[in-house]
Amino acid sequence: MASRLSNEEISRYGRQLILPEIGVTGQLNIQNSAVLIVGCGGLGCPIAQYLSAAGIGHLGLVDYDAVELGNLHRQVLHSEKTVGHSKVDSIKEAVTRLNSNVTCTVHHVVLSSSNAVDIIKRYDVIADATDNVATRYLINDSCVRLGKPLVSGSALRFEGQLTVYNFEGGPCYRCIFPAPPPAETVTSCSEGGVLGAVPGVIGNLQAIEIIKIVTGLKPSFSQKLLTYDAITGSFMAIKLRPRQPSCKGCGEHSQLSTTIDYVQWCGSGPDDKVCQINLLGAEDRISAHEYQSVANSNKPHLLVDVRPIVEYEICSLPNSINIPLATLQGSTELITRHLSNHLSTVYIVCRRGNDSQLAVQRLKHQLPSATIVKDLIGGLETWSREVDNSFPQY
Ligand SMILES: [Zn+2]
The missing domain is CATH 3.40.250.10 (Rhodanese-like domain)
Known part of the structure; x- marks a missing residue:
C-alpha cells in the first residue's frame, strides 16, 4: 500500500489532486483500490478508461468474448487492430498505453456460479457492465455474499440507466427486481440497437460513482435509479425502495447458494447472443x-x-x-x-x-x-x- 505520492504521480494527477474533495488522501485511496469490471463492452470501455486515467491501483476485467467490427462504434477502447483479439486483452493493452501504473488482471471467462465469488472477492468495488439478466443476478448475489458495493449500468437504443446496489445498507438488485423478466421480453443491443455514445455516458457515470466510493465521497445513486433519455436529452433520478427484509438476496432469510443455475432461472444466459426459437415443423x-x-x-x-x-x-x-x-x-x-x-x-x-x-x-x-x-x-x-x-x- 502506497502511503505517499511520487513526483511523477503529483504531476500526472495534479488536476484532480488539487480538488479539496480528493486531495492526497483521496488520490492514495484511488491508487490503493481494486475495481472489477464485468463486461468489456460499451459500458466497460469508458469505465476502464477513466478509472485508469484517474490512477486506479488494480483493475480486473471479466469478459469471455472477442472484439468484432460491429463493437467499435460504441466499445471505444478496442480498435481495428484488436478485432479478433479477446476483449479483456484489448482493454488491458489500451489501459496500459494510457497509464502503465495500473495493474490490470484479465479474467477471460464466462462469469458463472463456480467462479464468481472467487474472482469478485479480490476487488473492493464491482462494476456491472454486462448486458444480460442472468449475469446481473449472479454478480448481485456474489456481491451480497461478499459485502461488495455494486455499480450497475445499462444502455439500449437511446436510453441508459445507472444504480448503485448493496452500498452501506442500501438495496441490492434483488430487492428491486425479485424475479427476472420473461426471457422473450428482454431485448439485447444486437436486436434493439444502441447509439454508441449512450453507453459512453452511462459508463462515465459509473466511473464517477466508483471513484466517489473509493475516495469515501459516497455515491449519488445508492437506492436511486438514474435514467437518461438521449432523445429528449433528459436525466431523471427516481428514488428506489430501501433494502427489503424479505429479499431472497440480502434479506433475513437469504436463499443464496453457490448452486443456483442462473441461466435456467432467467431463461437466457450470457453467451447466447441471440436466442433461437423453434415454432414450426x-x-x-x-x-x-x-x-x-x-x-x-x-x-x-x-x-x-x-x-x-x-x-x-x-x-x-x-x-x-x-x-x-x-x-x-x-x-x-x-x-x-x-x-x-x-x-x-x-x-x-x-x-x-x-x-x-x-x-x-x-x-x-x-x-x-x-x-x-x-x-x-x-x-x-x-x-x-x-x-x-x-x-x-x-
Ligand atoms: Zn436485497
Whole structure:
C-alpha cells in the first residue's frame, strides 16, 4: 500500500489532486483500490478508461468474448487492430498505453456460479457492465455474499440507466427486481440497437460513482435509479425502495447458494447472443441452400421480408417485398394479390429466422388453403454465412 505520492504521480494527477474533495488522501485511496469490471463492452470501455486515467491501483476485467467490427462504434477502447483479439486483452493493452501504473488482471471467462465469488472477492468495488439478466443476478448475489458495493449500468437504443446496489445498507438488485423478466421480453443491443455514445455516458457515470466510493465521497445513486433519455436529452433520478427484509438476496432469510443455475432461472444466459426459437415443423421451413436452388431455377414464388423498414433499407434479397411483421396482420390482401394459380408459394425471411416463423404461423390460416408458406431457416444471417458471403451483416 502506497502511503505517499511520487513526483511523477503529483504531476500526472495534479488536476484532480488539487480538488479539496480528493486531495492526497483521496488520490492514495484511488491508487490503493481494486475495481472489477464485468463486461468489456460499451459500458466497460469508458469505465476502464477513466478509472485508469484517474490512477486506479488494480483493475480486473471479466469478459469471455472477442472484439468484432460491429463493437467499435460504441466499445471505444478496442480498435481495428484488436478485432479478433479477446476483449479483456484489448482493454488491458489500451489501459496500459494510457497509464502503465495500473495493474490490470484479465479474467477471460464466462462469469458463472463456480467462479464468481472467487474472482469478485479480490476487488473492493464491482462494476456491472454486462448486458444480460442472468449475469446481473449472479454478480448481485456474489456481491451480497461478499459485502461488495455494486455499480450497475445499462444502455439500449437511446436510453441508459445507472444504480448503485448493496452500498452501506442500501438495496441490492434483488430487492428491486425479485424475479427476472420473461426471457422473450428482454431485448439485447444486437436486436434493439444502441447509439454508441449512450453507453459512453452511462459508463462515465459509473466511473464517477466508483471513484466517489473509493475516495469515501459516497455515491449519488445508492437506492436511486438514474435514467437518461438521449432523445429528449433528459436525466431523471427516481428514488428506489430501501433494502427489503424479505429479499431472497440480502434479506433475513437469504436463499443464496453457490448452486443456483442462473441461466435456467432467467431463461437466457450470457453467451447466447441471440436466442433461437423453434415454432414450426420441418414441412413449414426451407434452408438457405434449398431457397438458393428455388431462386436459381426461377420457380415462381413470392419472397416476403418481414423485417422493419429501417433494416430492409440496409440490405435485402432481390425480388423480395417488405411487409414488416408488425403490419403483417393487415397485409394478407396485399400478399393474396401477388398470388395466382401459378404462384402459390410464399417464403418468409427475416434477420435471424425467429420473426419469419411467427409470420408463417400467422399467415398459414389467413391465406388461401392451397398456398404454401415457409420460413427461411436462420434468416438473412444464415443466407450471408452459408450462401452469399457478399450479403452484408449488421
Ligand atoms: Zn436485497
